[in-house]
Amino acid sequence: MQKSETIPLKRLLEKKYVEILCYPRHDEKEAEKRLRELKKLGVKALEFAGEKKAFDVCVLGKGYVGIVIIAHTDMGKAALKIRRIDADRAGMQHEAEMLKRANDVGVGPKLLGVTGNFLLMQFIKGKQLPKWVETLKGRGTKTRIRKVLHDILEQCYRLDKAHLDHGELSHAPKHIIVCADNSPYIVDFETASVNRRVSNVTSICQYVFIGSQLAKTMKKRLEEVNTETLVHALKAYKQEPTKENFEKVLVVCGLQS
Ligand SMILES: Nc1ncnc2c1ncn2[C@@H]1O[C@H](COP(=O)(O)OP(=O)(O)O)[C@@H](O)[C@H]1O
Ligand SMILES: [Mg+2]
Structure with missing residues (x-):
């Protein structure tokens, strides 16, 4: 380098x-x-x-x-x-x-x-999410991945609540940076909007667990998330974005604390 x-x-x-x-x-x-x-x-x-x-x-x-x-x-x-x-x-x-x-x-x-x-x-010093997941090794790996994903979903929930749609989370290989202390940061609010229907939680779940290269990696590294059950939980959350429905999404993703 x-x-x-x-x-x-x-x-x-x-x-x-x-x-x-x-x-x-x-x-x-x-x-x-x-x-x-x-x-x-x-x-x-x-x-x-x-x-x-x-x-x-x-x-x-x-x-x-x-x-x-x-x-x-x-x-x-x-x-x-x-x-x-x-x-x-x-x-x-x-x-x-x-x-x-x-x-x-x-x-x-x-x-x-x-x-x-x-x-x-x-300045966020860390690795982009896909690279971070790929390079993780050793004991405690699953726990670390779950902690980071839980944090990311929680942040997306807070953005939803604030009516701020990020806009690029359904394909976000470059827009989440994970630091060495396992804290994730969502970056690039250039296409964000307060005038659209928010879809941060649904987009990030789609990206992490359903349709991407990262989703394939996640399948190998964590217990498999049932797509149908997740889509169902996301639908309910979309209709009624309550804390309760959000927590159901966390449960389906295996991220409940
Ligand atoms: N605060 C930051 N700290 C460290 N790296 C960052 C930060 N913000 C952005 N980056 C890196 O720079 C890249 C490009 O920034 P981004 O805001 O996505 O630009 P663009 O709007 O042109 O897509 C990001 O994918 C990320 O890897
Ligand atoms: Mg960008």
């Missing part, structure tokens, strides 16, 4: 970094503007590290809207989402607002700041 490099703001106008600040183009004027936004956010340096690549530098993640990298501020390390210059979003305000609402019910990385082109949030 390539070594990580920490670059102070004053060096960010070098070509290699301009291309990241304004991904995927080289636009010096735009980079200067973005640099001022970074100063406003209190960012002192950017750290290029992580398992993904954007051009030839290491980053934490890359999606259709953003590039996510580590930023250093006076408060320590944070995650910085950079709006891609070709993103079909006008700014980061909507995502910040959705993340803030998620934070209000204890979900997602903590929002630390926002400008037109950047969202600064808590």
